[in-house]
Amino acid sequence: MDNKEFYIGWMPAAPASFAKHIRKVILILTALIITAGILLAVQQKKFSTASFEFGQLTEITGVYQQFPVPSIKVMTGRDAYGHFSYITVPLVGYGKFGAESTIVELEKEKNTSLDKKLVTFRGTLLYSDGKTLLQIDNTDKPLMQVSETTENILPMVKEIGTVQLTGEVLDPKCYFGVMKPGQGKPHRDCAVRCIAGGMSPVFYVRNEKGEANYYLILDANGKKMNEQLKDIVAEPISLQARAVQYDDWVVLYVDSPDKIKRTGGFSWFKIKDGDTYCGSPHIVNGSN
Amino acid sequence: MSASYAAVGWNKQKKIYDWLIACLCFIYLLLFISVTLIINEQATFETLLIRSTSTLAVLLLHIILAIGPLCRLNKKFLPLLYNRRHLGVTMFTFALVHGSFSLFQFHALSNTNPIISLFTSNTNFGSLAAFPFQVLGLFALIIFFLMAITSHDFWLHNLSPKVWKTLHMFVYLAYILVVMHVMLGVIQYENDPVFVIMIFAGAITLVILHLLAGSKERKLDNMKFALQREGFVYVCPVAEIEDSRAKIFYIDKERIAVYRHNNKLYAIHNVCKHQGGPLGEGKILDGCITCPWHGYQYLPHNGQSPPPFKEKVSTYDVKIIDGKVWLNPAPFAEGTERPGAEIK
Known part of the structure; x- marks a missing residue:
């Protein structure tokens, strides 16, 4: 290095040899940043196709059941033998909560148990891999309708x-x-x-x-x-x-x-x- | 170098430096986010935010930690060092976005306060596989936060350079915490070995650079000075010290810089009062010894910064006998004027 060349940050410009070296370093850093950005993005594990219909409310009608988990049993049609077929839509609460506290509040409000009753819930759907869940949140006024009598549908x-x-x-x-x-x-x-x-x-x-x-x-x-x-x-x-x-x-x-x-x-x-x-x-x- | 404090003492080089940081960060974020969306279109906004900022912060941390040893090995890296604290604050900002958004994503809207949840959700401290890696990230973020808020020269002067330097050496602890945060966290989930390879490659590169820089320093520190006379130690022939430059000698556990200026030799303590830069690797400009790290200046004959600046370093006696330089390693009080030794 030339003895006359000396770098000081507060001077207007770096000496020529320093500037030339730093230009090379910046090129290397740019290449590093580009390589790392692409490599890290490409090599991530694939994300699932799961969906959360954030901000979109859907109404679902079915029989509410407390067991095995709070869920609605929704009739989807008949199978090849003519039997009714159902899907079970487990309920979840807002944030990181289960649906039980919301159900308890709704039962208090209606002064009746919801278990085994035909209900219409309004909530946000989540689904993936053949399973569907419904988020119910008190602020969405989730219970649209509830029957007076219980439904006698036994699970298979x-x-x-x-x-x-x-x-x-x-x-x-x-x-x-x-x-x-x-x-x-x-x-x-x-x-x-x-x-x-x-x-x-x-x-x-x-x-x-x-x-x-x-x-x-x-x-x-x-x-x-x-x-x-x-x-x-x-x-x-x-x-x-x-x-x-x-x-x-x-x-x-x-x-x-x-x-x-x-x-x-x-x-x-x-x-x-x-x-x-x-x-x-x-x-x-x-x-x- | 400034006599008063400003948020940032802007100059042309700092502006160029910050523009480059901004451009590199923008390129990285743009690439990471767009490539992820192209090949992994199910990605959510939250995941993109958490992952793009975290990976960028880790990359920047590696660059920051490499700059120090690279400058010790080759002075032409010094322009990267000059404004390194801006790079550090940028890195902290991305780490903060990652940390605060992760805290919200994984702990908020639950039955526990998010901060308490961070410490109580996973308490498997005895298991490496299940180790609560998020806590490691939080401690690293706290260190980066302390470093970022004290990065201004105001804190350097008020905390004292020694305390400030000690605090900022915690970056190495933070780096270890970050590596463990990644290795015990997301890498436990990802399948591709490229993530492990990249982290190891980064760590090994940093270790090698620090060892190389350290070995260069050790060579200097291992120099033996056998000849002694009346408290003076023979260090080198006069001809070995170039004009306006210095040679550094390690005697009695202190590094001393012997400068040649206006046909005289002067000796001062090698450690700059600003950030501990090696004054002996600087140069005399406008009659002042100028630190190579941030351009702090000292007068060679008394170790004082020229007015209105107030920094002072210790001075030493030096003499020349038959073309040989003799140095007395007993320091004079900081800022004490010494006559120097005339080269005949």
Whole structure:
């Protein structure tokens, strides 16, 4: 370097050799920024096609049911045998809350139980992968209509048996619509808050073909076990439970928290999620 | 260098520097967001905001941390150092957007205060796989915040350069927290190894640069000065010191710069009072020793900044015997005038 050349920031211009060097550095930095921007964007895991119809209210009519989770049973037509077919639309609350507190308020307001009554709810739809949920929020005045009498529609129940499954506990609101990604480590704290807020946990299992199955989780008595589950969300776990199908959802009855085991570990270099978790459902003691 | 405080003492080079920062950040955000939307059209606004700002902040942090050692290795990187604090504040701003929006996204509208939720939602501190990585990000953000708000020279003078420098050295702790925040967080979710490779490549590059810069410093610090006479140490022949330039010597755990100016040699403490820049790597301009980092100036014969500035550094006695430079490492009080040694 020329002894006469000396850089000082407060001078109007940098000496020629410094300016030339910095021009090269800026070119390298620009190339680095462009490469990093493209590489990081391209290599992100693909987001799901889940939808949350934010700002758009939809009315849904069906039979409200408290069990297995607060939901509306919506008739969709008849099957090949002429039987009525239904889809179950679980309800979720505003923010990171379950729908139960809203339902309690609505029942107080109407001075009647909504269970098994034909209702029309107004709310925001969330849907993904064949499952639909409805967010109900008191500010939207969600209960449009409620019947005087109860409907006597029994669910189609099928006892599957005791199953051993590996998968991940999710909060359904984020996974089926609100957030991308709505699962895994980055979303863990949010899932904890949603499940602590009363949202019904969903167990997500994927088989080797990449097909996803979703289950509702309750304790052996059919009660919510959010408290026990909130600390093991968003990580690979294995559980043993009695599985019972109610229409289009399967409920897992977990005898005790001891039947749930963490199976995950570090996953910095996994190639596919299937390599670290989410196996096929394994029926331990089936009844069909 | 300024005698009074202004929010930013703008000059042409600072404006160019800030324009370049703005352009690079704009290019990155535009590319990241548009490429994500093209190939991953299901991306949401929230995710784009959280991810584009976080990845940009991590990139900027790597650039910021590389500038120091690069300047130690090659002075031509100094223009990047001069306005580095603007780069730091920019990085903090993006980290703040990422942190505050993530706090809202993942913790707000729940049954717990978002800040309390951040500390209580995940308490798996004993598990690496389930470790609450968001807390690591929060602590890093607090460090960046303290650095950003104290980045102005007002704080440098009021906190004292030593305290200020110590505070700003916490950037290395913040960097480790950021790396762990990423490794224990989003990388646990993503499949592609490119994210791990990029983080490791960044960390290894920074470690290598710091080791290279450190080894250059160590060579200087390991110089042995065997000859001593009446408190003076023989350091080098006069001819080795170029006019208007200095040589630095490490004696008795202090770095001393011996400058040649107007056919005389002067010795002053090597550490600039501003940000600890190496005065001996500067140059004499307009009769003043000028620090290579931010252009702070000192008079060679008394180590005082020219009026109205008030910075002072220690001075030392130096003498020449038979073309050899002898230096007394006992410092005089800061700003003490010394006669220097005449070169005959």
